[in-house]
Amino acid sequence: MKYILHNYRRCPFCIRVRILLYLKGIEHEVVEEPLRKWTTWMQEWSTRAKERPRIPILRGIDAEGTERVFTESNEINRMLNALDGKPTYTPNVESIEYVKMIDWFTWCDTIFKQQVDLFKYGKNLVMDADMHSTHVHGLRTMVQKIEDELPSGYLLGEKLSLADIAIIPFVRQIMRTRGGEFDFTDFPKVAQWTQTITETDWFKNDVMKKYPLAPMGL
Numbered sequence: 001m002k003y004i005l006h007n008y009r010r011c012p013f014c015i016r017v018r019i020l021l022y023l024k025g026i027e028h029e030v031v032e033e034p035l036r037k038w039t040t041w042m043q044e045w046s047t048r049a050k051e052r053p054r055i056p057i058l059r060g061i062d063a064e065g066t067e068r069v070f071t072e073s074n075e076i077n078r079m080l081n082a083l084d085g086k087p088t089y090t091p092n093v094e095s096i097e098y099v100k101m102i103d104w105f106t107w108c109d110t111i112f113k114q115q116v117d118l119f120k121y122g123k124n125l126v127m128d129a130d131m132h133s134t135h136v137h138g139l140r141t142m143v144q145k146i147e148d149e150l151p152s153g154y155l156l157g158e159k160l161s162l163a164d165i166a167i168i169p170f171v172r173q174i175m176r177t178r179g180g181e182f183d184f185t186d187f188p189k190v191a192q193w194t195q196t197i198t199e200t201d202w203f204k205n206d207v208m209k210k211y212p213l214a215p216m217g218l
Helices: 012-024 040-049 073-081 096-121 129-148 162-179 188-198 201-207
Strands: 002-007 029-032 057-061 067-071
Touching: 002 012, 012 073, 012 162, 012 201, 067 073, 073 162, 096 129, 096 162, 129 162, 129 188, 162 188, 188 201
Parallel strands: 002 029
Antiparallel strands: 002 057, 057 067
């Protein structure tokens, strides 16, 4: 199977997928999308699927040329993780840990991301100095939740899982916003947990590799 990832380097959802592609050693091509102008393939797929263009998208093309399109970063990672069964980054589907993993997915994408966006951009993408402290407080509450869930090094225990891979790119966003404005002094486990991935050579050199922008669609 040939895999093609439609990607944007700084997008945390794309970073999720690129982390797992690296960890699983899955060969793939990267199409770096020119956001809001998009490649011709992305525009045509969006029209066929009756969906707005969005990333990441992973295309799998088999030897006969049949193409499957995978969307939603966590679902892409669950599919990729199951390809060969090892190494595995998900717990047993019948375990409590598996349920917790799905809960972390939902929490990150529906609650945590929104608070990160408020911290980064302000409400309706307008920074308001009077509201910023409220947004920081809300974000601190959520980072505290992660801190409290890291007694064993990772969210689901002693091994890296898709739950960790889902959330770490968003913590990295916080760390890089306005030169590290957010104070992680009270969250040492979260900081260390994030850095176990983001400070590695493979993350910096492979996962965060820069690709030239693909040609824009007409």
